[in-house]
Amino acid sequence: MPSQLVLQEKAGEVEEIKKWFVEYKSIGIASLNKVRATQLQEFKKSLHGKVYMRVMKNTLMKRALEKLDKEDLKKLEPFLEGSNVLLFTNINPFKLALLLEKGKVKTTAKSGDIAAMDVVIPEGSTGQPPGPIISQLNGVGLPTRIESGSVWVAKDTLIVRKGEVINEQLASVLSKLGVKAVEAGLSMRVAFDEGLIVLEDQLRLDVEATRKTLLQNHSEAFALALEIAYPSPDTIKPLLQSAFQKATALSVSAGIVTKDTIADLIRKANAEMNSLNNAVEKAKPKA
Numbered sequence: 001m002p003s004q005l006v007l008q009e010k011a012g013e014v015e016e017i018k019k020w021f022v023e024y025k026s027i028g029i030a031s032l033n034k035v036r037a038t039q040l041q042e043f044k045k046s047l048h049g050k051v052y053m054r055v056m057k058n059t060l061m062k063r064a065l066e067k068l069d070k071e072d073l074k075k076l077e078p079f080l081e082g083s084n085v086l087l088f089t090n091i092n093p094f095k096l097a098l099l100l101e102k103g104k105v106k107t108t109a110k111s112g113d114i115a116a117m118d119v120v121i122p123e124g125s126t127g128q129p130p131g132p133i134i135s136q137l138n139g140v141g142l143p144t145r146i147e148s149g150s151v152w153v154a155k156d157t158l159i160v161r162k163g164e165v166i167n168e169q170l171a172s173v174l175s176k177l178g179v180k181a182v183e184a185g186l187s188m189r190v191a192f193d194e195g196l197i198v199l200e201d202q203l204r205l206d207v208e209a210t211r212k213t214l215l216q217n218h219s220e221a222f223a224l225a226l227e228i229a230y231p232s233p234d235t236i237k238p239l240l241q242s243a244f245q246k247a248t249a250l251s252v253s254a255g256i257v258t259k260d261t262i263a264d265l266i267r268k269a270n271a272e273m274n275s276l277n278n279a280v281e282k283a284k285p286k287a
Contacts, residue, residue: 010060013056013060014060014063014064014067017056017060017061017064018064018067018068020052020054020086020088021064021065021068021070021073021088022068023088024052024088024089024090025090025193025194026088026089026090026091026092026093026096026191026192026193026194027076027086027087027088027089027191027192028086028087028089028093028096028097028188028190028191028192029076029079029080029084029085029086029087029188029189029190029191030084030085030087030100030186030187030188030189031082031083031084031186031187031189032055032082032083032084032085032186033082033083034184035085035184035185035186036184039103039105039184039185039186040053040055040085040186042103043100043103043185043186046099046103047099050089050091050099051087051088051089051091051096052087052088052089053085053086053087053088054085054086054088055083055084055085055086056086058080058081058082058084061076061080061086062077062080065077072192072195073192075192075197076190076192076197079189079190084189085186087188092193093188093191093193093198093203094198094203094205096188096191097188097191097203097204097205098205098207100185100186100187100188101185101187103185103186104183104184104185104186105183105184105185106180106181106182106183106184107180107182107183107184108171108174108175108180108181108182109166109170109171109174109175109180109181109182110166110171110182111166111167111168111171112165112166113165113166113171113181113182114163114164114165114166114182115160115161115162115163115164115165115166115181115182116162116181116182116183117162117181118158118160118161118162119158119159119160119161119174119179119181120156120157120158120159121142121153121156121157121159121177121179122153122156123152123153123154123155123156124152124153125147125148125150125151125152126150126151126152126153126176126177127150128150128151128176129149129150129151130146130149130150130151133151133176134151136169136172136173136176137151137153137173139169139173140159140169140170140173141157141159142154142157142159142173143155143157159173160181166181166182187200188200188203191203222234222235226238226239226242248260248261248264252264252265252268
């Protein structure tokens with residue numbers, strides 16, 4: 001019977017899914033909302049050998065999790081809603097999230113989309129003739145003027161901030177101006193890594209900000225290590241240089257003659273002699 005064949009096929013898929021959960025240490029769930037098929041194919045090509053990607057029914061995934069009978073994996077069940085792509089990998093989930101982020105492309109906004117960046121419309125010609133476009137631009141806060149037979153934006157204007165919802169009116173204006181205010185691509189909703197659940201907001205890393213923080217922390221730690229004379233592979237050379245300079249200064253101050261201080265001592269003696277000579281000359285009575 002066809003129904004029996006379907007059941008057997010689904011059972012085979014469940015067994016295959018179970019193998020993926022055992023074979024890979026990290027599992028990511030990414031939303032397919034607003035993801036184009038061509039983009040998904042590009043992701044598969046670029047991540048080939050690093051990530052195994054599969055789009056499958058949530059019911060099959062849940063059945064596979066039940067059959068595995070692993071409590072930590074069952075933490076993924078609440079996230080198996082909507083249209084998703086499953087990512088099986090052995091690489092760090094934070095690195096995977098960054099790879100997916102880099103693969104996103106800017107696209108035209110639709111009503112209800114979230115702005116991916118601050119959108120500033122620069123002063124200049126819109127290329128549109130005078131007409132209804134003027135009220136449309138004014139309606140989203142863009143000041144206008146007529147110049148050389150076309151509508152111009154009168155000054156640089158911020159019309160939507162990153163993270164804000166783009167309404168239908170604004171989406172229409174952005175489309176007419178050719179401004180792409182949203183990003184399309186895969187976004188990790190959650191990652192399961194060696195027993196731990198990492199949520200979407202935790203997977204978002206500001207690499208540049210993190211780099212600056214690490215550099216600042218390193219600089220402060222290095223300065224503290226020098227101040228307390230803590231020896232390490234990084235501090236030993238400057239500590240020895242500082243100790244040598246201090247020892248040399250002390251030797252010169254105490255008049256101790258060594259091969260390292262003799263030149264400074266002679267210069268010091270010469271300076272003192274000249275100073276004394278000048279003082280004597282000034283003390284002599286004038287003729």
